[in-house]
Amino acid sequence: MHIHYKKYIINCVIMATTIIMLYNLTMNLITSDMYMSNDLRSRVVAVRLLNDGIDPYFFKWTTGVPEEYLDPRDFPSRSVSRVTVPPTVLVLQGIFADSNYKVQKYLSVLLQWLALVVSIILLTKDIKGKKKRMVLTLIILASISSTWFWRFHVDAGQLYIMYVMLFAISYYAMKTHNKSGHLISGLILGILVSLRPNAIVFFIPVIVLKRTRIIVGAILGFFINIMISFAIWGISPWISYYRAIKIHGEIHLGLLDVDLIPNSIVYGLNEVEGVIRFDDVPRFLYTDSSLQFLIGLSSKDLVIALAAILCIYMYVLFINRKSIITIECIYLLGISAVIISEFFIPAARLSYYDVIWIIPLCLMFVLDIDYNEKVFIIVLILIGVFTLSLAENYFICGVSGPYIALMATIYATTIYTRGFLRQKLLRKSII
Numbered sequence: 001m002h003i004h005y006k007k008y009i010i011n012c013v014i015m016a017t018t019i020i021m022l023y024n025l026t027m028n029l030i031t032s033d034m035y036m037s038n039d040l041r042s043r044v045v046a047v048r049l050l051n052d053g054i055d056p057y058f059f060k061w062t063t064g065v066p067e068e069y070l071d072p073r074d075f076p077s078r079s080v081s082r083v084t085v086p087p088t089v090l091v092l093q094g095i096f097a098d099s100n101y102k103v104q105k106y107l108s109v110l111l112q113w114l115a116l117v118v119s120i121i122l123l124t125k126d127i128k129g130k131k132k133r134m135v136l137t138l139i140i141l142a143s144i145s146s147t148w149f150w151r152f153h154v155d156a157g158q159l160y161i162m163y164v165m166l167f168a169i170s171y172y173a174m175k176t177h178n179k180s181g182h183l184i185s186g187l188i189l190g191i192l193v194s195l196r197p198n199a200i201v202f203f204i205p206v207i208v209l210k211r212t213r214i215i216v217g218a219i220l221g222f223f224i225n226i227m228i229s230f231a232i233w234g235i236s237p238w239i240s241y242y243r244a245i246k247i248h249g250e251i252h253l254g255l256l257d258v259d260l261i262p263n264s265i266v267y268g269l270n271e272v273e274g275v276i277r278f279d280d281v282p283r284f285l286y287t288d289s290s291l292q293f294l295i296g297l298s299s300k301d302l303v304i305a306l307a308a309i310l311c312i313y314m315y316v317l318f319i320n321r322k323s324i325i326t327i328e329c330i331y332l333l334g335i336s337a338v339i340i341s342e343f344f345i346p347a348a349r350l351s352y353y354d355v356i357w358i359i360p361l362c363l364m365f366v367l368d369i370d371y372n373e374k375v376f377i378i379v380l381i382l383i384g385v386f387t388l389s390l391a392e393n394y395f396i397c398g399v400s401g402p403y404i405a406l407m408a409t410i411y412a413t414t415i416y417t418r419g420f421l422r423q424k425l426l427r428k429s430i431i
Helices: 001-032 038-051 087-096 101-123 130-145 148-156 160-174 180-196 196-208 211-234 234-252 292-297 298-321 327-342 351-364 371-389 395-430
Strands: none
Touching: 001 087, 001 101, 001 130, 038 087, 038 101, 038 148, 087 101, 087 180, 087 211, 087 234, 101 130, 101 148, 101 160, 101 351, 101 371, 130 180, 130 351, 148 351, 148 371, 160 180, 160 351, 180 196, 180 234, 196 211, 196 298, 196 327, 211 234, 234 292, 292 298, 298 327, 327 395, 351 371, 351 395, 371 395
């Protein structure tokens, strides 16, 4: 009787989480039809401009210019456009360049959901017990897809879940424990660095531990992706990209006096490529959790502070390198460095960045640490995620949520690494 009752509860959980996910996906598709997906729009326009030999990072639309080049949320008073991704990202975006914009919006939603599902499945693959793994995977999927920051991510047409998926695939490849797996893992991570440059700090534990094949794969992946962008558009977009990013940093610090009146208002636009609600955004607050916004440090000060933190981090890893003996430990150390670096980037850190917490949350279910410590860390991360879910209406939640989850991740990294160090010392004492 007890067994049947347990099966009934499990089946109810599976059914409930599946219904929640289908509902969330449906709502994401509906809002995609209603709104512009403004961040996606900036990338689509950038690819079109590059393909026609026009610099997308400093382009300004005016009356008479084709509608395909129009980003209705760009600000005419700024010298730079809204595009802040490197040309390598635009290479991937260019795969769908010839599609109608509405089609690209639907594709964006479906690809984001695919990346979410793949990421969580790969990161939870080592949970013991098929039924337990399926239930936990569905619960995490339903929980994340119900959050405010996921809705923000999908509505904006953002890319951060794609980066999470690349991390998850590299983790899965690294777990194969063979030469080709480590090379493939490094290759994927190298491609990721070419898309998101600050991801390079992931390699600190890899370098300290001298995982040569991962490093070689990363170098290959990085340069292959860079060279593809060179072959398509040349080097000039990269020069413009770095010039534009510097200006964006100055704007974020308030050093440049610009207004926030977009093209849609300046030119009295009512419709762009069949979309009429490009000024109505399905969110109410923009919560910037970056250290630059909260403390007001210059870009130079942020770089110095991050460099100092990473030097200390590298030293601690070096002196404890013999206790870092599992792929999970390497991966947790690497992703923790990436997460920390995200707070130091001289740009707005909005809530859609917070899909990154999928990685430490999923890893906590597979890490071999003390049960009470594991539960404490999972609960702390979930508190951070829950707090973020309230960021739609409360600014403080969008700022405090990421730091709660950050503390949990750093604590998990410390506990996990020290746990292996304690085991090593215990073995020595027994011997």
